[in-house]
Amino acid sequence: MENQKSSSSLKAVIAVLAVLLVGSLVYIFKMTSDTDVVKTELKTTLTEKESVMKDLQELKSTYDAAISENTSMSDELTQERDKVVNLMNDLSKSKGDVASLAKYKTQSVALQSKMKVLMAENEGLKKQNTTLTTQRDSAVVVIGEAKKSNEALAGQNEELSKVVEKAAKLTVLNTRGSAYKLKSSGKEVATDKASRADVLKISFTIAENQVAQSGTKSYYVQVIDSKNNVLGDKKTETFGDNTLTYSFMSNVNYENKTVDVTENLRGKDFPKGTYFVNIFDKDQLVSKTSFSLK
Structure with a gap:
């Protein structure tokens, strides 16, 4: 009788231990899975942060190149470039959480869109300046030729005046x-x-x-x-x-x-x-x- 009770108690203990073991295994598995998910999300977040930073660096380089051309839009381009630099500084200081990263991506996309508009306008101005420069150079050449022609005519007129004056002298x-x-x-x-x-x-x-x-x-x-x-x-x-x-x-x-x-x-x-x-x-x-x- 006592042996039967001991056997039953042992089985109960074993059953409890088994349940605890299974629970522990399930908990450990879940924790491991959660950690992997966090690592994956963190890795993804860091990659996206680097991607956004790279886009901003390229955006800054584009503005630097345009500003160096010293067009009439240089001041406006400089202001937009400074916005990009400020966003880069903010992004580098951020913790890289999903919410803030989404905000930076949105701002980056907006800056890229503004850049495309400004670059198109700047290219238009450059083409106009090229045309105006060509026209100006042509005008300078024409004016130069006209000046030479006028100087030649003035010289001829002076010589002619001298000839006429000499011819008009009474003997x-x-x-x-x-x-x-x-x-x-x-x-x-x-x-x-x-x-x-x-x-x-x-x-x-x-x-x-x-x-x-x-x-x-x-x-x-x-x-x-x-x-x-x-x-x-x-x-x-x-x-x-x-x-x-x-x-x-x-x-x-x-x-x-x-x-x-x-x-x-x-x-x-x-x-x-x-x-x-x-x-x-x-x-x-x-x-x-x-x-x-x-």
Whole structure:
């Protein structure tokens, strides 16, 4: 009887132990499974965090490259790049839990979308700038060629003006000087005697020139005697730094045809010797001659 009771108690203990063993095994299995799940989730979370960080780094590199091109959008691109950098800093400090990682992924996707819009706009501006630069360079070339052409034309015009100016210069020739004795009748008698001379007759010819401007032409006539004295009015005219003392001025009505001019210079007690006659157009000597009185 007692043996039967002991046997029953032993079986009960064994049964309890068996149940406990099974429960322990089930608990251990569940704990192991949960740990594996946690490890798997943690590994997955870390991988996704690295992936998001990689995307953000690529996004930053894209902005850095665009900013270095120094376009008109550089300020806006810099602001967006700074947002990416701040998100990278926040992500690196995060614990990597699923909730926060989801938030960072959402923000990363939003930044990537904004980047695509800005990059498209930046590329458009670059193309416009390229077109404008090409047009500007073309304009510079055209302007440069036009400038060269204008300079060449200006040079040609200057040369032409010089040619025309030179061609328009009147030629004074056949300048002569001689002495005359005035008789009481008014008749003039040529003489080569200084003691008999009452008037010096100066004559010259202005040649025909169809290019020259017609109108009154003024010439300064300078007559110098053998003692180096300027005869006549002895007036002085200033031309810039030059001064001219002359005997008289001859005003001629010129109509582009040959004109013979004769002027009289009255005097007395003319000295013997060589006389010099100089014709000036302003301060430019245009003709000269000499003659002698005995």
